[in-house]
Amino acid sequence: MELGSGHLGWAREVALHTGHDGGQGLEVHELSVHFGGLKALDRVSFDVGMGEVVGVIGPNGAGKTTLFNVISGFLHPSGGVVRWRGRDLRHHRPHDLGRLGIARTLQGVGLWPRLTVAENVACGGEPSLRADVVSAIAGVWRSSGEERRLSHRVGQLLEELDIAQWAGRLPGALPHGVQKRVALARALMCDPALLLLDEPASGLSETDMADLSARIHALRARMSVVLVEHHMDLVMAICDRVVVLDFGQLVAAGTPEEIRSSSAVTTAYLGVAVGADVDASESDHAAG
Ligand SMILES: Nc1ncnc2c1ncn2[C@@H]1O[C@H](COP(=O)(O)OP(=O)(O)OP(=O)(O)O)[C@@H](O)[C@H]1O
């Protein structure tokens, strides 16, 4: 589905509220973030229904990570609102995310280099219990039932993500694909209902990417996922819907099939629309 620039105001609303019921999931409404004169996000609206996987794509600098930074309370918006499960998130902070049932992975890897794999995963648990969970994992079993429950959860996630064999290792020495799985396990520690993945496939091999695709597909049974990614094959294969950002504006939204054939997407990535009039000598030059 494509939005002509002259109709962005209403079309944005109509296009993004059709085809599913955002209901008690994530609702991003007219969200703006300005850094001085730069509009990193400019009145962006879209929904993510419960159990949906929604892709957010767009060229470098389009505003994708900024969007995650607002949803997760690192940044406060210049305008608009983020609503989660029917409630406005206006003054939340990153440390509120676990309680809200929201988790994210960071662009890159973002693991603590001096903590082991198991300790890094434990860091995704409730902040008040992290220190004790780390102690419990280290073998200091002075923990309460709750702490034992959390350290048990670390063990489960290490198994689920196939990283148990590296539990006691520092992440820096491990293959990139393993580090990415550790980051995902850490995000899953709080049993999120909404998972924000910022370029989870960056730097992955074909095999690791296929593994990631299957994992995200399986996660949808227990949570909603917003997937920021540059790997189009992955996005098109696993997302229910895709939204496209360009220079902070939402320029298209729709099913993967609709997005694949959208000239707005081509324009965003290549700077020229398919079928747009181009000077014949320029196109000859490009072809030759
Ligand atoms: N804290 C900040 N202060 C000033 N400008 C910022 C800040 N954070 C982001 N920006 C700018 O906002 C714009 C959007 O950045 P953002 O990181 O959200 O892009 P992105 O879509 O995630 O790009 P990429 O695909 O490269 O990760 C960019 O022009 C960036 O330079």
Ligand SMILES: [Mg+2]
């Ligand atoms: Mg980014």
